[in-house]
Amino acid sequence: MDAIFDSFIIVSIIKALVIFAVLMTTLAYLQWVERKVIAHVQVRPGPYRVGPHGLLQPLADVIKLITKEDLVPPYVNKVFYLAAPFLAITMALLSISVIPFGPIITVGPVRTWMQMTDLNIGVLFVLAASSMGVYGIALAGWASNNKYSLLGGLRSSAQMISYELPMSLAIAAPLLISNTLSLRDLVETQAGGFWHWNLVGGGQVVSFIIFIIAAFAETNRVPFDLPEAENELVAGFHTEYSSMKFASFFMAEYANMITVSAMATLLFLGGWMAPWPVEYGSSFVPPLIFAFFGLVLLYHGKQAVRKWDKITFPAFGIIFLVIAAIFLIPMVQGWLLPLFWFLAKTGAILFVFIWIRATLPRFRYDQLMAFTWKGLFPVAMLNLLITAFLVALRTK
Amino acid sequence: MDVILFLVFALIAVACAINVVVQTHPISSAISLVGVMGSLAILYLLLGAEFIAAAQVIVYAGAIMVLFVFVIMLLNAGAESRKGRSYTVQLIGVPLLIAFLGLLAFFVQGMSGRETVVFGGFQKGSPRDIGQALFTTYLLPFEVTSLLILIAIVGAIVLARKEID
Numbered sequence: 001m002d003a004i005f006d007s008f009i010i011v012s013i014i015k016a017l018v019i020f021a022v023l024m025t026t027l028a029y030l031q032w033v034e035r036k037v038i039a040h041v042q043v044r045p046g047p048y049r050v051g052p053h054g055l056l057q058p059l060a061d062v063i064k065l066i067t068k069e070d071l072v073p074p075y076v077n078k079v080f081y082l083a084a085p086f087l088a089i090t091m092a093l094l095s096i097s098v099i100p101f102g103p104i105i106t107v108g109p110v111r112t113w114m115q116m117t118d119l120n121i122g123v124l125f126v127l128a129a130s131s132m133g134v135y136g137i138a139l140a141g142w143a144s145n146n147k148y149s150l151l152g153g154l155r156s157s158a159q160m161i162s163y164e165l166p167m168s169l170a171i172a173a174p175l176l177i178s179n180t181l182s183l184r185d186l187v188e189t190q191a192g193g194f195w196h197w198n199l200v201g202g203g204q205v206v207s208f209i210i211f212i213i214a215a216f217a218e219t220n221r222v223p224f225d226l227p228e229a230e231n232e233l234v235a236g237f238h239t240e241y242s243s244m245k246f247a248s249f250f251m252a253e254y255a256n257m258i259t260v261s262a263m264a265t266l267l268f269l270g271g272w273m274a275p276w277p278v279e280y281g282s283s284f285v286p287p288l289i290f291a292f293f294g295l296v297l298l299y300h301g302k303q304a305v306r307k308w309d310k311i312t313f314p315a316f317g318i319i320f321l322v323i324a325a326i327f328l329i330p331m332v333q334g335w336l337l338p339l340f341w342f343l344a345k346t347g348a349i350l351f352v353f354i355w356i357r358a359t360l361p362r363f364r365y366d367q368l369m370a371f372t373w374k375g376l377f378p379v380a381m382l383n384l385l386i387t388a389f390l391v392a393l394r395t396k
Numbered sequence: 397m398d399v400i401l402f403l404v405f406a407l408i409a410v411a412c413a414i415n416v417v418v419q420t421h422p423i424s425s426a427i428s429l430v431g432v433m434g435s436l437a438i439l440y441l442l443l444g445a446e447f448i449a450a451a452q453v454i455v456y457a458g459a460i461m462v463l464f465v466f467v468i469m470l471l472n473a474g475a476e477s478r479k480g481r482s483y484t485v486q487l488i489g490v491p492l493l494i495a496f497l498g499l500l501a502f503f504v505q506g507m508s509g510r511e512t513v514v515f516g517g518f519q520k521g522s523p524r525d526i527g528q529a530l531f532t533t534y535l536l537p538f539e540v541t542s543l544l545i546l547i548a549i550v551g552a553i554v555l556a557r558k559e560i561d
Contacts, residue, residue, distance in 0.1 A: 080423070120522065124450035131458025135430065138462065142423060142469050150469065157466050161459065181523055 011112050016097075019116060023096060027254045028058035034354045041358035052312040062247075070243040073144075080143035085241065085248035088136025092255035095129040098122040099262045100184050102272045102338035114272075114335065115184065122183035123171060126263060127164075130218060134160045136252065137220075141237035152236025155226045155365065159217055162372045163224075167214035169380035170207040173387040174198040174267045187271030197270040206383045208268045210376055212352070215260035217372070219253060222357040226365050261349040262342075269345045272338035286340045287327040294320030398515035402442055409435035420477075422468045426461060433457040445521035 032047060032054065039046025047054025072081065102114035119125050134157050141153015175181065177198055178189040190197050198204045217224040228236030238249045265271060274282035294317045301313030327336060363371070412431035419425045433456045440449040520529075530538050 077423075080427070119446065121446045121450045124447070124454065128450050128453035128458060131454055131462070132434075134458070134462050135427075135465070138465055138469065139423075139427070142465075154466065154469055157462055157469075161462055161466075164459075 007110060011110055012116070015112070015116055019096060020093075023093070023255070023258070024251075026258065027251050028062060030254050030258070030350065031061065031250075032058050033350075034357070037351070037354045038358040041355070052308060065244060065247040068243040070245065073240050075145045076240060077143040077145060080139045081240075082245075084136050084140035084143060085245040085252075086136075087139065088133060088252040089248040089255070091129050091133035091136060092252035092259070095126045095259045096255070096262075098125050098183060099259070099266065100187060100271065101342050102335055105335040113184065114339065118182055118184045120182050123175060123181050123186070123267075126183075126259065127168060127171070130256070130259070131160075131164060133252070133256065136249075137237050140241065140249070144237070144240040146240055148233045148235075149237050149239045152228060152233050152239070156220060156237060159220070159224065159226065159368065162369060163214045163217035163376075166210050166372060166376040166380040167218060169377075169384050170210040170214065171263075171267060173207040173384050174202060174204050176384075176387055176391045177202040177204070183266050183271075187266055187273060190270040191273050193273075193277055194270065194275040197268065197273075199268040202387075204268055204387070206379065207387070208264070210380050210383070211264055211267070212349070213376060214372075215264065216353070216356070217368070219256045219260060219353075221253075221257065221353060223360040223363050224368060225362060226368060257350065257353055258346070261346045261353070264349050265342060265345040271345075272342040274337065274341050283327075283333060283337055286337065286344075287324040290320045290324035290327065294318070294324060398442055402439065402515070405435040405438045405442075409439070421474075423465065426464045426468060429464070430457050430461045433461065442515050443521075444515070444518040447521055447523045447526055 035057075036046045036054070047057040050056045050060045072078070097116040098119050100113060100115035100118065104111060104113050137160075138153045138157040141149045141151070141156065144150070175186075178186045180186055180189065190201075195201050199208050216222075220226075220228065228238070233239075238246055241249065274285075276282045297313045297317030297320060301310060301317060304310045304313055326332060327340070409432050412428045412435065415428040416425045416432065419428060433452060437449040437452040437457070440446075440452060520526075
């Protein structure tokens with residue numbers, strides 16, 4: 001018993017450390033990806049100076065943010081001003097602990113899930129953490145003692161309360177079909193190909209769209225980024241924050257983005273399950289994708305225009321080919337393939353987030369509120385009623 | 397482990413509850429109340445009622461208290477000044493406190509004979525069990541509550557309309 005307990009604690013600590021390290025790196029590089037994607041949408045190169053193709057830009061940003069002067073204005077409410085960024089980042093990182101990245105795996109003597117912990121109320125836990133995240137932003141706005149910050153904080157809390165309703169209703173519909181609140185079981189019920197996913201097999205297209213729209217509002221992203229609308233509110237709730245306190249809000253926003261994308265993947269897109277069973281060759285898709293990009297990079301490296309590309313393109317091409325080869329090793333396929341599918345689906349949704357930021361303008365505030373209460377909420381309600389009716393008919 | 401967690405969060409809950417009354421600024425009081433709700437949720441969790449714990453955080457800490465904070469921020473309420481207590485309050489206060497403590501002691505004593513509470517002892521706390529109970533045994537109270545909330549919503553709209561007109 002003691003041995004099991006010891007290994008449980010050690011394994012949990014290792015898992016927490018690994019997830020934390022990976023998450024922090026992802027947060028930093030998501031910023032780079034966002035700047036690059038938006039730049040290419042707007043036909044400009046984006047970050048380019050720090051490292052090859054600006055790849056070291058996130059590192060430079062982190063150093064910049066840490067070494068900046070940490071300013072506390074004299075007119076703020078000290079306690080809440082200092083507590084707000086902590087609250088925001090803590091609640092944002094908390095949800096990651098229940099999100100499963102893959103199935104059960106064996107590392108040496110230990111068999112463990114690719115997940116920190118599985119709660120039988122995992123979905124509710126994520127909702128609870130996200131609803132507590134409002135305090136970080138609301139308090140930051142209020143404690144800054146500045147009318148722009150206050151308006152930003154007020155807008156944000158009103159917006160998050162309003163969009164939480166359609167979001168919860170949209171989450172409830174696939175839960176009815178899967179008949180569980182555990183995120184792990186939720187994915188298991190969607191096994192066996194994309195026609196079993198809640199999006200396709202469950203016919204939850206409407207609730208998927210509602211979830212994605214509400215997710216944009218919950219994470220304060222364009223087109224719903226009213227809390228930090230530059231041209232009206234300077235920078236909204238984080239106007240008075242600098243250095244790492246500002247960075248905490250920034251990281252919280254990106255962590256929330258990752259959480260909602262992972263939630264959409266788990267609820268609607270079958271989590272770590274492959275789009276079609278391994279018997280029909282789904283395990284060859286990832287190596288083919290990586291090999292294709294590796295060959296494209298090698299080809300472009302041969303006729304590179306810029307000086308550095310002659311070295312960087314073939315180098316990255318070879319790295320991609322090596323990754324493709326790793327996917328073919330049967331020993332690692334057990335955990336690498338589910339991880340690939342989970343990350344691919346989550347990444348695709350994250351790309352949509354960035355894509356929309358590059359293309360859509362901002363809503364007006366009254367439009368934003370009218371949209372959720374008069375449009376999204378009734379549709380989500382109707383969708384839930386119809387889904388409940390169909391599920392009841394099926395089980396009869 | 398359970399006992400330590402219980403003591404820690406029970407202490408936090410009591411400290412936050414006292415803080416709600418002691419603080420002069422409405423926002424500080426509201427945030428202390430959030431602390432009470434959060435610690436209560438963890439106490440529910442220790443008893444084994446996961447669903448109620450999550451509902452406590454989502455509904456009370458996440459929705460109702462956010463609205464409280466929102467309204468306080470909108471009204472821009474400042475810190476309250478402490479006025480001297482009136483003579484009647486001083487006169488009635490102490491006997492009332494003694495009476496309250498006496499009642500509390502009486503109820504606690506009455507409970508001592510019953511079966512003891514065990515950590516994780518609450519087994520009927522899964523979402524399925526609660527849903528089942530809500531829609532079979534307690535269907536009438538549940539529906540009456542929903543009607544009550546509907547009346548409250550209509551009342552709020554009527555009151556707000558008067559202000560606008």
